[in-house]
Amino acid sequence: MQKLLFLGLGLSLGFLSLIYPIDGYESTGIARLLYVQKAVNSEKGYSRIPKGALLKLEDIKLNLVSCNGESVEDMLVEDKAFSNEIQKVIPHGNYSLTALDITDPSNLKYAAYNENHGYQPGSVGKLVVLNAFFSELKKIYPDSWDKRTELMRDKRVASGIFGTGDHHTIPVYDIEKDRQVKRKVVASDVFSLYEWLDHMVSVSNNGAATVVFREVMLMNHFGKDYPKLTDEEALNYFKENRHDTLTNRAHRVINQPLRDIGISEDEWKLGGMFTHASAKYVGRKGGSSATPKGLMKFLVALEQGNIHDKESSLEMKRLIYLTDRRIRYAQSPKLKEAAVYFKSGSFYKCDRAKNPSCGDYQGNVFNYMNSVIIVEHPNGKKYMVCLMTNVLNKNSAWEHLNLANKIDEIINPEV
Secondary structure, eight states: OOOEEEEEESOOTTOOOOBSOTTOHHHHOOHHHHHHHHHHHSSSOOTTSOGGGOOOGGGOOOSOGGGTTSOHHHHOOBOHHHHHHHHHTSOSSSEEEEEEEOSSTTSOEEEEESTTOOBOOGGGGHHHHHHHHHHHHHHHSTTOHHHHHHHHHHOEEEOGGGGOSOOOOEEEEETTTTEEEEEOOOTTOEEEHHHHHHHHHHSOOHHHHHHHHHHHHHHHHHGGGGGGOOHHHHHHHHHHSOHHHHHHHHHHHHHHHHHHTTOOTTTEEOOSOSOSGGGGTOOOOSOOEEOHHHHHHHHHHHHHTOSSSHHHHHHHHHHTBBOSOOOGGGGOGGGTTSEEEEEEEEEEEEETTTOTTOOTTOOSSEEEEEEEEEEEOTTSOEEEEEEEEEOTTSOHHHHHHHHHHHHHHHHSOOO
């Protein structure tokens, strides 16, 4: 039997990206934003951040609000000329892609290549958790955005076993000591809901994603009693319910919000939580999969302001705004001046017997990499790309970067 070595889900330790506008500390209480803001404003400056990462909260807008009465399906009609241009730069192999030029909302241009082909989405699946969280949040406070943000800022919850077992680190900033460290999540960690969301999306921490997933289930069950729920009461909920009951409920509450915005199970589904420790209480139900078409439908609904409501859509967009080192597709040098909203995921496996040199993002058994991006150039050019690949024996991070250069050249050619 050949020996197989499993290598990683999500982002590696060497490729961490921070998200959310850096002036957001006062409104969110996310401590690490204060650290970044201090660094940017210091005499030394903060060279990690490109110009496109310096937008403030007020600068981030939704681009397709004028189209919020249109169906997403009607908006995603292929523009043959645009699609032909995009398809010419796609390499041979297992690539699937959707691209939408939204520079002029009244004249959208959509390109598609294997748009309905399903892939293991890796950490892009954390957007499913983000979506479900804001769905449940609105149910608790349907008429008050201020109460929703207050809950996210002020309610603090413990990790427990749900957040443990992930090798990805999180940035933990001690405001009083003005010191930040990067470390793994431990069971005793207590953060606000906003900070758990930030850890889930910004550094793609699997433990944080599982904690947020847990909170989605608790919000769904306890409803308006959730804000006063204690950690002890929360844990008792999982102890007192059957494993299969919790598994079925988890699958329903996390995936139904996708169905509510018109994304079918074939287009995107999440099979379960992101850490092994959580399996003590909640199992998986089927696998996770997504298609470039499903991912693009999500981005369009987001830009329309149609994911739950305009406030939720805008806050979700802020949560995926890159404000630090860029990776993979987003690392394209052509995007330095652009604002970038981004989520990426990888899932790969190496057979060392076939290739002892098989490395990160170069799987020879499978080598999934996915990039979901919104690009906003200073000159007004705006577009979205959902790229999913399973190209064996190649560094997918570089493959995505190279394709990003070519796609940007088509949509935003140099003068």
